[in-house]
Each structure stands twice: as structure tokens, then as C-alpha cells.
Amino acid sequence: MTDLTIETTRFREWAGGGLGPREGQWECDYSQWPAWHRAVLDWVVGRHPRGWSEAETGHVLYAIARDNDAQYLVREIRKRRPGTLRFLARAALAHGESDARWQLAVELGHLSGDDEAQALLFALSTDRNEYVRRRAIRSLAGLGVRAAEELAWAAWHRDDEDQEWARMSALECLRELESPRFDALLAEALQDTRPFLRQHAERLRAAVAQKSGRSDPAFESEA
Template sequence: MPWHYNNKLRSSEEVASNPSILLKLSELAVASAEAETKWQLAYQLGSLSNQKEQAEAILLHFVTDADEYVSRRALLALGVLESSQAEKLAVRAWDTGYEYQRIATLSVLRDTESAKLAEYVTKALKDGREYLVQNAHEVEGT
């Protein structure tokens, strides 16, 4: 039986154990409407520091996905990879106004050791939404 990237027989962890398969499936998933598949692949791509350029190129497609969760998972993975694009994309995510995009912004700015972190922690505290404020306090303590 041929394997297809949405096949439930393999978990994302199994795919992640083989970077070349992960990269190939991720490339194929870019054009897919399968948000469930894409966010899991985006999450796993964040672990490919040895193939950073290839992973980053795919994540830059995922970060513009219409599905908010796919976009957010891709942004977080770009932060983990310390992508040169991460800070700019994190600021753009903040500007959406969505609480969870803002939480992701804080994580990315922390992961990339951005000079903008303190500014966005202050903005998060002023925003006042419960989970955003909790995350602001967490990143502030790191």
C-alpha cells in the first residue's frame, strides 16, 4: 500500500526521525488543504537545525497559511530555528491582534533573543488578556 502524507499509519514523530522524508512530505504539504498535517509537520521542522535552510524555506510557506494554527506553529518553529525572518514575522503576528498569535510572538522573541522582547512583554501586560499576561510573565522570567 503506497504511503501518503496524510496516512494515519505513521505518526509525525516517525516521520521526524527521518529528516529527508520530513522535508519531502513538508514540501508536498505546502499545497495541501490539510491543516492537521501541516501544523504537525511545521512543529517537527523546528527540530531540523542541521537542515535549517530547507526547513526554513518550507516554514516560510506555512507561516502564511490561511489556517491560524498552521501559521502559529510555523512561526514558533522559525523561532526555534532562530531564523533571520522570525523577528519580523513575530511582529507581524502580533499585529493580527489574536491572543495566541501574540503569545507566539513572545516565544519567538525570547527564542531568538530579540532586543524587542521587553517592548512586547510590556505590550502584552497592557493588553491584559489572561493567557497573554501569563506568558509575558513567563518569558520575562527567562
């Protein structure tokens, strides 16, 4: 039995030993993270993913998903084995948890000039999970991919229980891409009744005004 299997099994046994449903960042309470990190990274560095079994791929994706607070594993895999990161993203699209998919979307956004990474991000931008879609679109915008503008625009208008957060992210994408649509949506967000979206829009307005060297009328009126 490999260290990867041993350490993953240990975590699963620990996770299954609690009483009642787990909430919040419960994975952080696990005391054997260093050993699990080592086992996963030794496995990733030492073996080409073409030789992995479905179960072994599942172990790595499960570890990434559980590491969603620190995001250490996925970041190290991208640094050490970017090809394996792409492999894992393909696998996660088929059967990975959303907590693995969104982290992979973030790290794929660091692979500039990589056509396969961009293709994977486009696939993740249509994910069934809103947070995965959001992070994929943000990564595409960060890479300067112009198609991210349409994706952000669509996210703004899509009905979703997390639309407040989706709209905040859409504004960031449009701002980063210097989209001509940004000003209209910023004005709409400033009038929105949802407090976090409105506050985010106010911060963006102030940041844009500061960058351009203009005063923000809202702050002038309060002086």
C-alpha cells in the same frame, strides 16, 4: 491492496460510523492505532516517496493529521526518513489538512542546517491557518533564523480571532531570539485585558528576571 490502504480504510470506516459531529480528541478512541502506526511506518520506510501515488501520499497525510494528539507518526518519520518528511511537507502545502501541516512545521524545526526545511517553514509561516503559522514561526525561531523576528512581529500585529495565542507565541519567539523588541511587547502584554496573554506575560517576566538574577518588582510589591 497494501496494509497502508487497508488500515487507513478501516479508520475511515470507524470514523464515519459515529453519530453526530465529533469533538475534541475523538481520534484517541480508536482501538487499532498500533496496527495503523505500523502500516504507515512500514510504508514510509520501505518505499521512496517518488514512487507513491497521490492517493498513497494522501493516506499518509491523513494518518498524520488524525494522529495529532500523540504526534507519533510525524516524529518517527522525521527520525527515520527526514527526506520523506520534507516531501510530505511539500505535499501538505498543496492539499494537506492543517492538522498535518502544523505537525510537519514542528518536526521541520528539528532539521537544523537544512535549507529546504527552512524554505518549507517560511512557506508554512504564511499559511491560511493561524496555528500552522504559529508553529512554523516558532520552529524558525528555535533554529535561530533571524527572519523569524519579523514574522513574530507581524503575527503580533495581525488581526485574527486567535490573536491572543499568536501574541503569546510571538513573545516566546522574540525572547528566544533575544530580540530588542521583546521588552516593549512584553510591557504591552502585561497591560493587556486578555487574561491568558497577561498571565503568560507575567510568567515570562518572572523567568527573565530569574535568569538575569534580578528580582521581579511585581513579586517584591506583593511581599
